[in-house]
Amino acid sequence: MPLLNSVYRQREAGKPLVTLDDYRAAGGYQALPKVLAEMDPDDLQYEFMRSGLRGRGGAGFPMGKKASFLPKDSQRPKYVVCNADESEPGTFKDREIMEFNPFQLLEGITLAGYAIGAVRGYIYIRGEYEHQARVLDRAVAEARAAGLLGTGLFKSTFDFDITVYRGAGAYICGEETALLESLEGKRGQPRLKPPFPAVAGLYHSPTLINNVETLAALPPIVEKGADWYAGLGTEKSPGTKIFCVSGHVMRPGNYEIVLGETTLRELIFVHAGGLRPGRRVKAVWVGGSSVPPLGEQHLDTPLDYEALAAAGTMLGSGGCIVMDDSGSVVRTTLRLVTFYRHESCGKCSPCREGTSWMEKLLQRIVDGQAGPDDLEMLKALFGRISGRTLCPLAEGAVGPVRTALELFPDDWADALENGVPVPEPMLPVSS
Amino acid sequence: MADYARVDLDAENQVTFELNGRQVSAPAGTMLVDACYAHGVEVPIFCYEPRIGPPVGACRMCLVEVEGMRGLQTACSTPVRPDMVVRTDSPAAKDGQEGVLEILLMNHPLDCPVCDKGGECPLQDRSFKFGGGKSRFFEGKRHFPKPLELSSRIALDQERCISCFRCVRFSQEVAQDGQLTMQERGVQSQITTFSGDAYEDRFTGNIIDVCPVGALTSIPYRFVARPWDITNTPSVCGLCPVGCNTELTLRDGDVKRVTGRPDPNYEVEEGWLCDVGRWGFDGDGGITRLTRAIVRDANGERHTDLTDAVAAATVALRGASKPVGVLLGATATVEEAAIALELAGGALAGARVARLGIPAAPLAALRATPRAQLDEIERADLVAVVGGDPGLAQPITELRMRKAVLRNGARLVTIGSRPGTLADVATHVHAAPGALTAAVAELAAQIGATGRPVVLWDEAELAAEPAAAEALAEAVSANGATRQIELGADVNGAGLRALGIPATGLLEALEAGELGALLTVRADPRSAPGRVAWEAALEGDVPVVALATHADRTTDAATVVIPVQSLLEQEGTLVSMTGRAQRVRRGAEGPAGAAPGWEVLIALGHHLGAPPAYRTASAALAAAGGRYAGIEGLTYDAMGVGGVELPRPAADHLAADAGPARAAGSDGLALVATRDVYGGREASRAPALAAFHAPAAATVSPATAAALDVTDADTVTLTSPYGAASLPVRIVDGLSDDAVFVTLGTADAAAEALMPPDRGPVRVGVSVEARR
Ligand SMILES: Cc1cc2nc3c(=O)[nH]c(=O)nc-3n(C[C@H](O)[C@H](O)[C@H](O)COP(=O)(O)O)c2cc1C
Ligand code: SF4
Ligand code: SF4
Ligand code: FES
Numbered sequence A: 001m002p003l004l005n006s007v008y009r010q011r012e013a014g015k016p017l018v019t020l021d022d023y024r025a026a027g028g029y030q031a032l033p034k035v036l037a038e039m040d041p042d043d044l045q046y047e048f049m050r051s052g053l054r055g056r057g058g059a060g061f062p063m064g065k066k067a068s069f070l071p072k073d074s075q076r077p078k079y080v081v082c083n084a085d086e087s088e089p090g091t092f093k094d095r096e097i098m099e100f101n102p103f104q105l106l107e108g109i110t111l112a113g114y115a116i117g118a119v120r121g122y123i124y125i126r127g128e129y130e131h132q133a134r135v136l137d138r139a140v141a142e143a144r145a146a147g148l149l150g151t152g153l154f155k156s157t158f159d160f161d162i163t164v165y166r167g168a169g170a171y172i173c174g175e176e177t178a179l180l181e182s183l184e185g186k187r188g189q190p191r192l193k194p195p196f197p198a199v200a201g202l203y204h205s206p207t208l209i210n211n212v213e214t215l216a217a218l219p220p221i222v223e224k225g226a227d228w229y230a231g232l233g234t235e236k237s238p239g240t241k242i243f244c245v246s247g248h249v250m251r252p253g254n255y256e257i258v259l260g261e262t263t264l265r266e267l268i269f270v271h272a273g274g275l276r277p278g279r280r281v282k283a284v285w286v287g288g289s290s291v292p293p294l295g296e297q298h299l300d301t302p303l304d305y306e307a308l309a310a311a312g313t314m315l316g317s318g319g320c321i322v323m324d325d326s327g328s329v330v331r332t333t334l335r336l337v338t339f340y341r342h343e344s345c346g347k348c349s350p351c352r353e354g355t356s357w358m359e360k361l362l363q364r365i366v367d368g369q370a371g372p373d374d375l376e377m378l379k380a381l382f383g384r385i386s387g388r389t390l391c392p393l394a395e396g397a398v399g400p401v402r403t404a405l406e407l408f409p410d411d412w413a414d415a416l417e418n419g420v421p422v423p424e425p426m427l428p429v430s431s
Numbered sequence B: 001m002a003d004y005a006r007v008d009l010d011a012e013n014q015v016t017f018e019l020n021g022r023q024v025s026a027p028a029g030t031m032l033v034d035a036c037y038a039h040g041v042e043v044p045i046f047c048y049e050p051r052i053g054p055p056v057g058a059c060r061m062c063l064v065e066v067e068g069m070r071g072l073q074t075a076c077s078t079p080v081r082p083d084m085v086v087r088t089d090s091p092a093a094k095d096g097q098e099g100v101l102e103i104l105l106m107n108h109p110l111d112c113p114v115c116d117k118g119g120e121c122p123l124q125d126r127s128f129k130f131g132g133g134k135s136r137f138f139e140g141k142r143h144f145p146k147p148l149e150l151s152s153r154i155a156l157d158q159e160r161c162i163s164c165f166r167c168v169r170f171s172q173e174v175a176q177d178g179q180l181t182m183q184e185r186g187v188q189s190q191i192t193t194f195s196g197d198a199y200e201d202r203f204t205g206n207i208i209d210v211c212p213v214g215a216l217t218s219i220p221y222r223f224v225a226r227p228w229d230i231t232n233t234p235s236v237c238g239l240c241p242v243g244c245n246t247e248l249t250l251r252d253g254d255v256k257r258v259t260g261r262p263d264p265n266y267e268v269e270e271g272w273l274c275d276v277g278r279w280g281f282d283g284d285g286g287i288t289r290l291t292r293a294i295v296r297d298a299n300g301e302r303h304t305d306l307t308d309a310v311a312a313a314t315v316a317l318r319g320a321s322k323p324v325g326v327l328l329g330a331t332a333t334v335e336e337a338a339i340a341l342e343l344a345g346g347a348l349a350g351a352r353v354a355r356l357g358i359p360a361a362p363l364a365a366l367r368a369t370p371r372a373q374l375d376e377i378e379r380a381d382l383v384a385v386v387g388g389d390p391g392l393a394q395p396i397t398e399l400r401m402r403k404a405v406l407r408n409g410a411r412l413v414t415i416g417s418r419p420g421t422l423a424d425v426a427t428h429v430h431a432a433p434g435a436l437t438a439a440v441a442e443l444a445a446q447i448g449a450t451g452r453p454v455v456l457w458d459e460a461e462l463a464a465e466p467a468a469a470e471a472l473a474e475a476v477s478a479n480g481a482t483r484q485i486e487l488g489a490d491v492n493g494a495g496l497r498a499l500g501i502p503a504t505g506l507l508e509a510l511e512a513g514e515l516g517a518l519l520t521v522r523a524d525p526r527s528a529p530g531r532v533a534w535e536a537a538l539e540g541d542v543p544v545v546a547l548a549t550h551a552d553r554t555t556d557a558a559t560v561v562i563p564v565q566s567l568l569e570q571e572g573t574l575v576s577m578t579g580r581a582q583r584v585r586r587g588a589e590g591p592a593g594a595a596p597g598w599e600v601l602i603a604l605g606h607h608l609g610a611p612p613a614y615r616t617a618s619a620a621l622a623a624a625g626g627r628y629a630g631i632e633g634l635t636y637d638a639m640g641v642g643g644v645e646l647p648r649p650a651a652d653h654l655a656a657d658a659g660p661a662r663a664a665g666s667d668g669l670a671l672v673a674t675r676d677v678y679g680g681r682e683a684s685r686a687p688a689l690a691a692f693h694a695p696a697a698a699t700v701s702p703a704t705a706a707a708l709d710v711t712d713a714d715t716v717t718l719t720s721p722y723g724a725a726s727l728p729v730r731i732v733d734g735l736s737d738d739a740v741f742v743t744l745g746t747a748d749a750a751a752e753a754l755m756p757p758d759r760g761p762v763r764v765g766v767s768v769e770a771r772r
Helices: A009-013 A020-025 A031-038 A041-051 A063-068 A093-100 A102-116 A130-145 A176-183 A212-216 A218-224 A226-231 A264-271 A305-310 A329-343 A349-366 A372-385 A393-407 A409-418 B032-038 B091-106 B122-130 B166-174 B206-210 B275-283 B306-318 B334-345 B361-367 B396-406 B436-448 B459-463 B466-478 B493-498 B506-511 B531-537 B553-557 B597-607 B617-627 B681-685 B687-692 B702-708
Strands: A079-084 A120-125 A161-166 A207-211 A240-247 A253-258 A281-285 A319-324 B014-019 B022-027 B063-066 B085-087 B154-156 B180-183 B190-193 B216-218 B231-236 B245-251 B254-260 B293-297 B300-304 B324-328 B352-355 B382-386 B411-416 B427-430 B453-458 B483-487 B517-521 B544-548 B560-563 B572-575 B580-584 B669-675 B698-700 B715-720 B723-731 B739-744 B763-770
Touching (some): A009 A093, A020 A102, A020 A130, A031 A218, A041 A063, A041 A102, A041 A218, A041 A226, A063 A207, A093 A102, A093 A130, A093 A212, A093 A240, A102 A120, A102 A130, A102 A161, A102 A212, A102 A218, A130 A161, A207 A212, A240 A264, A281 A329, A329 A349, A329 A409, A349 A393, A349 A409, A372 A393, A393 A409, B014 B032, B032 B063, B063 B091, B206 B216, B206 B254, B254 B275, B275 B687, B293 B306, B306 B517, B306 B544, B306 B560, B306 B597, B334 B517, B334 B617, B361 B459, B361 B466, B382 B436, B396 B411, B427 B436, B436 B453, B436 B466, B453 B459, B459 B466, B466 B483, B506 B531, B517 B597, B544 B597, B597 B617, B698 B702
Parallel strands (some): A120 A161, A240 A319, B382 B453, B411 B427, B453 B483, B517 B544, B544 B560
Antiparallel strands (some): A240 A253, A281 A319, B063 B085, B154 B216, B180 B190, B231 B245, B293 B560, B698 B739, B715 B723, B715 B763
16 A cells, blocks of 8 residues: 555655744644634544544554543643653654654644643653754744744633653653653653543643654644544554654655555565565564564554554554564564663562563573573563563563564574574665 | 551441452551551562552562452552452462562572661561562672762662662652652662762651661661660650650660661651651760769769769758759659659658749640640641741651641641741741741631641740730630640650649749759759859859769769769650650660669658658659649550650649740840750760761841841850850841841750740840951
């Protein structure tokens, strides 16, 4: 299936839309005045719900439904928080939206703010996205100057402003409650849930948290109608999704596809230009590094939430990491576990210590210093970490290892025998 | 156990559920761990500490199985629900608990043989009870430099830390000193302060008590004893009138450590201690400790034994041709006071007994209004502090007030001449010294408008403003829901008052030449407020018999000095500022040349020919309980380990105990004298508390400093109608202008020299003595 560049306007326009004029010329800021003039917040929430839009940050929770969880009678101010921490390895879609189309995100956040009666929106952007944060800052200033943020938007009674807040380089700050802690100026660590952010989020107030890609989808949904969006894709996975393809492909990059219409094979071989000559697909982490890998046998899986779940993995953030047969899944697995060990916030014991234990075991396997007992120990550890942690980070560390063991037994057997040699350097790829 | 919250199984709204096959109940909202514990089922925990705050779910130690819920649940954060089916000992739950312990021990150094915590370590105990007994971890362990000095009093062994965050949460949420944090993340997480400086603050020692492993240990206690070498005795802190319940650790006849009670007294300290209460014992010995009796006569001064000293004391007291004065200090116990009264009624018939303290009459009406224990502060919606600086003078009250604000959303108002240590959480209503009455009137209006107000009032400041005290008494009784808590000035002031002992009369009699000798019991009038007057009155040839623990100005001049045991060494009863009679217990043996104060007084009775009918402290108290209405029926049994609340005194109690009416005048600056536990004599004696040691100062606001044309490099001489003192200047923001703030109880007793014996309103002239 071809790409559908219809939700994210920089794709449709085929060029960056970093000034307000550009964004307006591309059709921007038509949804907001329409909503403010014609709809009440509940109707707007209902539109979101009808569109079937699901959260693009990883969990895929229906966006409209989450908005409806915010208490209507709270005495406290409400907030919209845009999760722009985008730290999942292999994921770089939010970056494109913020860098090339910041106003669509601002308009989306403002629409979400109106729908829940929020007083302010925050964009929590990962510290490394320095340039993108500047683009956003500039866009916010321009929108404010143009009366698109501030008091009495479009002569309505709706007051709303947006603050851009830069994180300091922690993966865990993408987890929604750790993000809120960090945004409040505290150490970024997940909170015990319940209460959920919808009830007690930022500063203990009702808070709607969504991913950049989720919020940026709202303006076109409002303009073209929920039915239009719901009509794209499958019944349970409507709309389009940006997949970030990286790894051993000839044309890495972002590709916006209609959910359910494109297979993994098409994504890799048609859109991302296929592999290096003579190579075959070894493993693909379709939804970011936290999802279980797929193998060559799964290439015909359609890219939507349900089909990927049936194949044993998750759509996740859409960060599709492709690995060809030139390397060992064992070493890659070690690399991923090292990432999780390094990023474990340290709040809960099974993750803090368990990821370190897994890493040490895997390192010995890669070094050829391990025996079958160690593999058994590794498997035993899964059960002692999985399901026992405070947040899903540890699950993201365990799942991929567990599946890698199941799908690639030969790699592991070989590693136990011989260790894993350092891989050959990559060939240059086309732009 | 402090680890688990108290559960009231008789409360309304019980929820019934199944626990390991049994039908049990607990009030709705109770966390499963607490409900289990109340029913005799221990679910192991590490991070949960209900006194610190709500559960955080960090350690994952408390995993249990709840039917119908996916995976294992953390019992510390799962409230009981009707008909839930809970298994804490099923194979799945056990695997969860074993798994977490294996993982916690993975990087733990297991250096128990050299760890101070070994033998009293929750990690050890729970590993034995709930662990798998064997580790499968063969990789290298993580290392940190060890041990680090987190502060001058606390050592941090980061390798032992299990990242339960209790210490960090204590610092952030209980003491709210904003200092401790976890640095780095994951397995590299480390406890440190934000600034990287030492963790020096007023309540830091509590993190040692809450640490479930040996990561935080007391430096003075490092390698001093193993848990099987020690005995622990429940006692009460005798350093301020709050009366925090403590535990004394005894080894080789000495107190080696003071900790919070493992089973806290929730009506008093809730298990917390201030650092002076925890480490002040360190100053109980030291060079000023009296270890031998002294007799001074025409032949000069000689050291002697107790029997000889008591005989000499008898001669001095019996030889007096006029009645004897008996002066009780603030730490004299109820027993000692009662025996002294008995002597005054018999052996020393006609003796005049008084206490060093504040006259009772101006405060009697206020004391008669409905009173609260400290736990009531948590349930208040408005907490008002009238006068004083409780964080310094009655330290533990500060933690309750902070809890009321942070955890329960109470409104905290401080009224007086300085915002004090609560400035960051309170609304401060400024009232210049002498101007409390108007502020109290304003407060009265606010009290009327709230549901459950608690008013804490400063004994010294309200005694100095009787009109304000009266207005406050009225405001408290006007609304049936209001409760008051006295912020007392003297450790056992309430106990001495309960026996009807006045603060006035003795000095006046002495000055009038009516007394023939003076017996002091833990009293140093020459360092007390009004010390200049006391010194003048003692100038003549009045013999003084002093019962004291440490050398002081009075023992330096006394005819007979009899060393007595300190409140760490002898039995006794103290009555706290909230009217709780509580027992101090014998934790240490004390110097061989000292005896319990009560025993010395009984011996004096024997020598004077009127032996009391009892021989023990316990019997002395029981006898007193039969005689004095204020402590009616009081016995050691009645007090148990947690103490009992005595009835409130009547509004006409000690009606005659009033100092002379005093107009404050308007010359000079108002003198505000506060007791500061951290700056006091006891703290300054303790090497462990060196970080608090600072010279006494005359503290003024920047505007006052400018008006006086002084800087904090200058030394000033303060002159009042009662005496003079010179002190270095300190300048602090937020204080009343036209006032000088000084600290009572410091070693040099400078502030005391400026004051009359009843402490009441004083104004001072200021002159610059030295400029640097
Ligand atoms: C360890 C961890 C990291 C996460 N990182 C991100 C992230 O970088 N960006 C993001 O949008 N969501 C991230 N999430 C998911 C968020 O917790 C949350 O579900 C999401 O922001 C909700 O937005 P959505 O409903 O629009 O997806 C992460 C979750 C976990 C457990
Ligand atoms: S699972 Fe890991 S990242 Fe999540 S709370 Fe626990 S330690 Fe932190
Ligand atoms: S030092 Fe002790 S109290 Fe602090 S986090 Fe570590 S184990 Fe917990
Ligand atoms: S005690 Fe329950 S998670 Fe720590």
